[in-house]
Amino acid sequence: LAAEDKAKVNALLLALHDADVAALLENLSVEDRRDLVPLIRLEERPDVLAELDENVRDEVISQLSVAETAAAVASLETDDAVYVLETLDASEQRQVLASIPRLERLLLEEALSYPEDSAGRLMQRELIAVPNFWSVGETIDHLRYMHAQMPDRMPYAFHEIYVVDPGHRLEGSVSLDRLVCAAHAAPLASIMIRELRVLRTDTDQEEVAVLFRKRDLIAAPVVHDTSGRLVGVITIDDVVDVIDETYEDEIMHLGGVGADDLHRHTLATARARFTWLLVNLGTAVLASLVIGMFDATIEHMVALAVLMPIVASMGGNAGTQTLTVFVRALAMRELTTSNALRVIAKELLVGLINGGLFAVIAGGIAWLWFDSPFIAGIIGAAMIINLVVAALAGAIIPLVIERLRVDPAVASAVFVTTVTDVVGFFAFLGLASWFIR
Amino acid sequence: LAAEDKAKVNALLLALHDADVAALLENLSVEDRRDLVPLIRLEERPDVLAELDENVRDEVISQLSVAETAAAVASLETDDAVYVLETLDASEQRQVLASIPRLERLLLEEALSYPEDSAGRLMQRELIAVPNFWSVGETIDHLRYMHAQMPDRMPYAFHEIYVVDPGHRLEGSVSLDRLVCAAHAAPLASIMIRELRVLRTDTDQEEVAVLFRKRDLIAAPVVHDTSGRLVGVITIDDVVDVIDETYEDEIMHLGGVGADDLHRHTLATARARFTWLLVNLGTAVLASLVIGMFDATIEHMVALAVLMPIVASMGGNAGTQTLTVFVRALAMRELTTSNALRVIAKELLVGLINGGLFAVIAGGIAWLWFDSPFIAGIIGAAMIINLVVAALAGAIIPLVIERLRVDPAVASAVFVTTVTDVVGFFAFLGLASWFIR
Numbered sequence: 083l084a085a086e087d088k089a090k091v092n093a094l095l096l097a098l099h100d101a102d103v104a105a106l107l108e109n110l111s112v113e114d115r116r117d118l119v120p121l122i123r124l125e126e127r128p129d130v131l132a133e134l135d136e137n138v139r140d141e142v143i144s145q146l147s148v149a150e151t152a153a154a155v156a157s158l159e160t161d162d163a164v165y166v167l168e169t170l171d172a173s174e175q176r177q178v179l180a181s182i183p184r185l186e187r188l189l190l191e192e193a194l195s196y197p198e199d200s201a202g203r204l205m206q207r208e209l210i211a212v213p214n215f216w217s218v219g220e221t222i223d224h225l226r227y228m229h230a231q232m233p234d235r236m237p238y239a240f241h242e243i244y245v246v247d248p249g250h251r252l253e254g255s256v257s258l259d260r261l262v263c264a265a266h267a268a269p270l271a272s273i274m275i276r277e278l279r280v281l282r283t284d285t286d287q288e289e290v291a292v293l294f295r296k297r298d299l300i301a302a303p304v305v306h307d308t309s310g311r312l313v314g315v316i317t318i319d320d321v322v323d324v325i326d327e328t329y330e331d332e333i334m335h336l337g338g339v340g341a342d343d344l345h346r347h348t349l350a351t352a353r354a355r356f357t358w359l360l361v362n363l364g365t366a367v368l369a370s371l372v373i374g375m376f377d378a379t380i381e382h383m384v385a386l387a388v389l390m391p392i393v394a395s396m397g398g399n400a401g402t403q404t405l406t407v408f409v410r411a412l413a414m415r416e417l418t419t420s421n422a423l424r425v426i427a428k429e430l431l432v433g434l435i436n437g438g439l440f441a442v443i444a445g446g447i448a449w450l451w452f453d454s455p456f457i458a459g460i461i462g463a464a465m466i467i468n469l470v471v472a473a474l475a476g477a478i479i480p481l482v483i484e485r486l487r488v489d490p491a492v493a494s495a496v497f498v499t500t501v502t503d504v505v506g507f508f509a510f511l512g513l514a515s516w517f518i519r
Numbered sequence: 520l521a522a523e524d525k526a527k528v529n530a531l532l533l534a535l536h537d538a539d540v541a542a543l544l545e546n547l548s549v550e551d552r553r554d555l556v557p558l559i560r561l562e563e564r565p566d567v568l569a570e571l572d573e574n575v576r577d578e579v580i581s582q583l584s585v586a587e588t589a590a591a592v593a594s595l596e597t598d599d600a601v602y603v604l605e606t607l608d609a610s611e612q613r614q615v616l617a618s619i620p621r622l623e624r625l626l627l628e629e630a631l632s633y634p635e636d637s638a639g640r641l642m643q644r645e646l647i648a649v650p651n652f653w654s655v656g657e658t659i660d661h662l663r664y665m666h667a668q669m670p671d672r673m674p675y676a677f678h679e680i681y682v683v684d685p686g687h688r689l690e691g692s693v694s695l696d697r698l699v700c701a702a703h704a705a706p707l708a709s710i711m712i713r714e715l716r717v718l719r720t721d722t723d724q725e726e727v728a729v730l731f732r733k734r735d736l737i738a739a740p741v742v743h744d745t746s747g748r749l750v751g752v753i754t755i756d757d758v759v760d761v762i763d764e765t766y767e768d769e770i771m772h773l774g775g776v777g778a779d780d781l782h783r784h785t786l787a788t789a790r791a792r793f794t795w796l797l798v799n800l801g802t803a804v805l806a807s808l809v810i811g812m813f814d815a816t817i818e819h820m821v822a823l824a825v826l827m828p829i830v831a832s833m834g835g836n837a838g839t840q841t842l843t844v845f846v847r848a849l850a851m852r853e854l855t856t857s858n859a860l861r862v863i864a865k866e867l868l869v870g871l872i873n874g875g876l877f878a879v880i881a882g883g884i885a886w887l888w889f890d891s892p893f894i895a896g897i898i899g900a901a902m903i904i905n906l907v908v909a910a911l912a913g914a915i916i917p918l919v920i921e922r923l924r925v926d927p928a929v930a931s932a933v934f935v936t937t938v939t940d941v942v943g944f945f946a947f948l949g950l951a952s953w954f955i956r
Contacts, residue, residue, distance in 0.1 A: 101733040109858045222699050229700035240696050241678060241737065258695035259677050262659050263666035295763075296538040298756035300678065300737050318755050319735035325759065326732075329766040330847070336773065337843025338836060344848050348865050352872040355840050359873060360880075362836045366829040367884060374825045380817070387824035388811045391831065391940070392803040399775060399799045403792050406774025410767070411781050421546045428785050435789040436796060443797075447804060451811075503828070 091121055104133035107142065108345060119145050128154035132162040136169050137345040143170070152181035155190075159238060161206040161320055164193045168203065201290050202283030204324065205304045205314030208237035211244045212270065214253050219266040221256075237315075241301045244312055245274045252280060252303055252312040281316065282307045287324045292415065294321045332413060335491040336406070338362075361496050369394070369503035376511035379518060385452045386514055389461055392444060393510045397468035397502030400436065404429050404476025405498050409490045412480060426477045433473030437466035460517070464510035468502060475501040528558055541570035544579065545782060556582050565591035569599040573606050574782040580607070589618035592627075596675060598643040598757055601630045605640065638727050639720030641761065642741045642751030645674035648681045649707065651690050656703040658693075674752075678738045681749055682711045689717060689740050689749040718753065719744040724761045729852065731758045769850060772928040773843070775799075798933050806831070806940035813948035816955060822889045823951055826898055829881060830947045834905035834939030837873065841866050841913025842935050846927045849917060863914045870910030874903035893954070901947035905939060912938040 095103060103122060107115055107130070119142055124131055131139060131154055143151055155163045155178060167175055167190060175194075179187055189207050196202025212221050221243065228236055243261065245253045254274030264273045281290060284307040294302065294316075304314040327341070334341045338358040343351055373380070373390070380387045407429075411417040417425065441462035449458035479497045480490035532540060540559060544552055544567070556579055561568055568576060568591055580588055592600045592615060604612055604627060612631075616624055626644050633639025649658050658680065665673055680698065682690045691711030701710045718727060721744040731739065731753075741751040764778070771778045775795040780788055810817070810827070817824045844866075848854040854862065878899035886895035916934045917927035 099733065105853075108853065109855055111858075111861060225700050226702060230702075236700070239694065257676065258699060262695060262699060263662050263673075265663060265667075295759060296536065300755060318737060318759075322732060322755075322759065322762065325762060329770070333766070333770055333773065333847060334843060336770065337839055339840045339843055343840075343844050344853060344862070348868050349872075351865065352869045355837070355869065356873055356876060358840070359833060359836055359877060363829070363833060363877065363881065366832040369828055369832070370825050373828070377821045377825060380824050381821045384814045384818045384824075387817050387821075387827075388807050388814060390824075391806055391810070391828060391944075392800070394828065395803040395806070395940075396796060396800060399796055400792070402774055403776045403780075403795070406771060406776055407780050410770060416542075416545065416781060418546055421548075424548060425781070428788065431785050432789045432792065435786075436793055439793060440796060440800065443800065503832075507828075 088121065091118075095122060100127055100129040101133050103127070103130045108135055108138050112141070115141065116145065125150050125153040125157070128158045129162065131155075131166050132158060135345045136342055137347075139166070139169065143174075148177045148181055152178045156182045156186050159206045159208055160189055160193060160314075161204060161316075163190055164203055167194060168198070196283050199287045200283060201281045201285040201287065201304050201316060202307075202314070204287055204290065204320050205283075205316045206237065206320075207314050209244060209303070209312075209315040210237065210240055211246045211250070211312055214245050214247055214271055216245075216270050217266070218261060218264045218268045218270065218273070221261065221270060239317075240315075241317070242303075242315075244303050244315070245270050246312055250311045252277070252305055252310075255303060277303065280305055283313060288328060290316060291321050291324045291328065294318060295325075328413070331489075332409070332491045335489065336409065336495060338495070358496075365496060365500040365503065368500060369507055372504050372507045373511065376515050379511060379515040382518065383457075383514065385448075385454070385457055386511060389448055389457065390507055390510050393461060393464045393468055394503045394506035396440060396444070396465060397472045397506040398499045400433065400469045401472035401476040401498040401502045402495065404433075404473050405480060405494055408477055408480040409494060412484050412490055417481075422481065426474075429473040429477045430470060433470040434466070437469030440469065441465040456517070457514075460510060460513050463513055464506065467509045468506045471505045472498070472502045525558060528555070532559060537564055537566040538570050540564070540567045545572055545575050549578070552578065553582065562587050562590040562594070565595045566599065568592075568603050569595060572782045573779055574784075576603070576606065580611075585614045585618055589615045593619045593623050596643045596645055597626055597630060597751075598641060598753075600627055601640055604631060605635070633720050636724045637720060638718045638722040638724065638741050638753060639744075639751070641724055641727065641757050642720075642753045643674065643757075644751050646681060646740070646749075646752040647674065647677055648683045648687070648749055651682050651684055651708055653682075653707050654703070655698060655701045655705045655707065655710070658698065658707060676754075677752075678754070679740075679752075681740050681752070682707050683749055687748045689714070689742055689747075692740060714740070717742055720750060725765060727753060728758050728761045728765065731755060732762075765850070768926075769846070769928045772926065773846065773932060775932070795933075802933060802937040802940065805937060806944055809941050809944045810948065813952050816948060816952035819955065820894075820951065822885075822891070822894055823948060826885055826894065827944055827947050830898060830901045830905055831940045831943035833877060833881070833902060834909045834943040835936045837870060837906045838909035838913040838935040838939045839932065841870075841910050842917060842931055845914055845917040846931060849921050849927055854918075859918065863911075866910040866914045867907060870907040871903070874906030877906065878902040894951075897947060897950045897954070900950055901943065904946045905943045908942045909935070909939045 098106070107118065110118060122130060124146060131142070134142060155166055158166065167178065170178065179190060182190065193203060210225070212224065242255045242257045244255050247253055254276045256270055256274045260273050279293065281293070281302050281304045283304055293299065300318045302316050303312055304316055305311060306313045331341045334343060338355070340354045343354070346354070408417070444465050445458040445462035448461045449455060475498045480494040483490045483493050535543070544555065547555060559567060561583060568579070571579060592603055595603065604615065607615065616627060619627065630640060647662070649661065679692045679694050681692050684690055691713045693707055693711045697710050716730065718730070718739050718741045720741055730736065737755045739753050740749055741753055742748060743750045768778045771780060775792070777791045780791070783791070845854070881902050882895040882899035885898045886892060912935045917931040920927045920930050
């Protein structure tokens with residue numbers, strides 16, 4: 083990216099899709115990014131901003147003037163504009179909003195007044211609503227007229243039109259394929275679909291995603307939570323973003339990192355991960371305390387120290403297996419009160435089966451290694467105990483955490499491995515010391 | 520679900536959406552499911568089959584006659600029919616195909632001839648293609664005529680129409696919103712969009728998902744990989760299924776379980792998880808061998824046995840953090856040769872920073888606990904070494920595994936924890952024995 087070749091870079095940028103420009107910016111080093119930003123003219127390509135990772139966007143926006151940012155935000159569709167605005171800090175947000183034309187600003191302020199992660203934040207305000215007494219022909223004529231005369235009052239893309247009463251309350255929706263296939267004179271009311279479950283501005287975004295997935299929707303209207311008026315539309319591309327974000331959160335949280343870790347600065351990353359490692363240090367010390375209870379036994383029989391990580395590690399892995407299945411099932415709402423008991427019973431049985439098998443295998447290894455049937459018996463018994471406890475902990479802990487309205491993906495793993503470490507060391511060393519005495 | 524209330528159950532089933540019937544079936548016990556299946560009349564509600572989890576679908580299909588299954592499959596859209604067919608075993612598949620009317624059968628056999636996880640498997644054959652010399656008005660008239668006269672030759676839903684030349688080669692696509700907004704007399708060629716990147720029957724499904732996401736598509740045409748003829752269309756709802764499946768695989772594999780674990784039978788679950796636990800036992804024994812090398816040192820200073828899991832566990836967690844970030848970035852194609860080195864350098868720095876901090880904290884704890892500056896120094900040094908090595912392993916191992924064309928989510932975790940266990944025990948006990956000698 084030599085600074086001289088500005089013309090070349092410009093030509094290249096023009097040929098790239100907005101999403102690719104965003105990906106390019108994300109992959110550059112901080113310095114190269116700083117050089118590239120002025121060349122992109124973001125106020126003319128606002129969608130690049132909406133596609134950027136949050137950390138990178140913060141950096142890019144800090145390079146733009148308030149007026150430039152405001153121009154970019156104002157020319158985005160409302161859903162993308164809200165998405166960019168909600169990550170700015172409060173004073174930046176106020177400054178940018180103040181520089182946006184009044185009508186657009188009011189819409190954005192209203193959107194920002196809906197709760198975070200609600201349908202109200204996700205929806206765009208641009209939609210096609212027509213009166214309930216129109217026919218198919220009138221509607222198509224209206225669309226053609228709007229498109230030719232006032233194209234900037236049309237959504238950038240739309241898949242359905244909405245039929246409303248004089249109070250702008252939603253009566254039904256007509257997908258465009260139904261519209262183009264219907265007879266010219268047919269009244270809209272005869273082909274529209276009345277929604278049984280209408281999204282409200284305060285509906286949770288994950289619930290929106292569940293509905294889209296179940297019904298294979300590509301768009302859905304949103305009504306105001308109190309007035310019942312039609313205020314926006316959520317499209318599938320926004321829902322795909324929600325789906326991506328939800329999975330991203332789950333994977334990253336299960337791995338003990340924040341969702342935006344990759345593009346964070348080094349110090350911010352270290353600080354965020356430190357917290358998780360500190361919690362883990364606490365549980366590791368707890369496990370060490372358990373080992374410390376049996377230091378006399380270990381001194382007496384050092385083979386125990388050699389083998390003890392095996393029991394704990396197998397328990398930890400078995401617990402993580404069960405935990406993963408339960409966290410997933412909870413996220414997909416596949417665990418109900420009617421099947422939870424049956425699934426827990428299955429986990430216990432799986433723990434018992436694999437516990438038994440690994441009791442034999444690990445016992446055999448210990449016997450061969452230390453030529454001691456005593457140690458073989460102890461490790462076998464501890465293995466069964468720990469794998470059954472691991473199954474129980476991996477199943478029950480996420481259920482309890484979900485009940486406490488905390489995300490099981492964040493908090494479960496550390497509790498489960500604490501349980502399997504403590505139980506693993508306690509069972510193995512405790513049984514040994516009890517039999518030796 | 521009392522058997523007497525069949526009429527009630529029937530009324531209930533009719534009121535439920537296909538996806539909800541499928542969810543209901545999945546949540547029932549094996550026995551209740553067997554009672555419910557005959558009441559659903561799946562040949563009239565084939566979409567229920569397409570929505571079911573693979574294990575449950577196998578079970579349900581085993582209850583149906585070949586004729587019933589064939590009737591259900593034949594009335595599905597081709598993409599869903601292929602989805603159901605590809606999970607049957609080869610002889611079942613042949614039997615069912617033989618009972619399907621010839622035209623439909625040929626389409627399905629062709630679809631099954633495309634590689635697994637390809638666009639050819641994902642696409643539906645039902646689409647609207649029109650000649651390149653038609654106008655908007657002619658197209659709408661054609662759609663109205665088809666809809667009125669031969670509705671079963673129309674796709675169930677469509678969002679775009681495709682413009683083809685006389686050889687049925689794709690020239691462009693027209694989204695329905697462009698179609699309804701355009702003037703009656705406008706030629707299609709003037710409003711169609713020429714696709715720059717056209718999907719082929721052999722395009723990989725994950726690449727399809729990347730394209731849909733980047734371009735916010737709701738449908739995309741697929742051309743035959745050799746003839747270049749337009750053969751199908753992929754819609755966003757199928758892509759959402761691919762996205763779900765990909766994430767599901769990644770999360771489950773990182774957790775050491777198979778993607779369909781929840782609905783598997785107990786024995787099959789135990790067997791699948793056994794493999795993963797066996798690999799883990801191997802690595803645990805390796806770690807034990809390292810400990811065994813230092814048994815004399817441990818006998819001399821039993822505090823080492825008490826503290827040694829702390830170093831290994833912190834390394835394992837730090838390695839998993841880095842690993843998660845790298846597996847994610849690889850899956851999202853956010854790691855390129857241009858930024859990989861920079862991200863690895865960041866990981867090393869994060870490892871060094873947190874290694875230093877936890878050296879002080881763990882050292883302090885060890886000092887207080889055992890009143891020994893020697894042990895404190897050893898655990899501190901081992902902590903720094905292990906957290907830096909964990910960063911390196913967590914970053915490099917998924918990159919290498921990806922290069923070997925194996926899914927990093929499946930295989931990386933076990934290698935990383937092996938490295939951090941071995942290095943953790945070796946650094947801690949090795950340093951101690953070296954200084955004691």
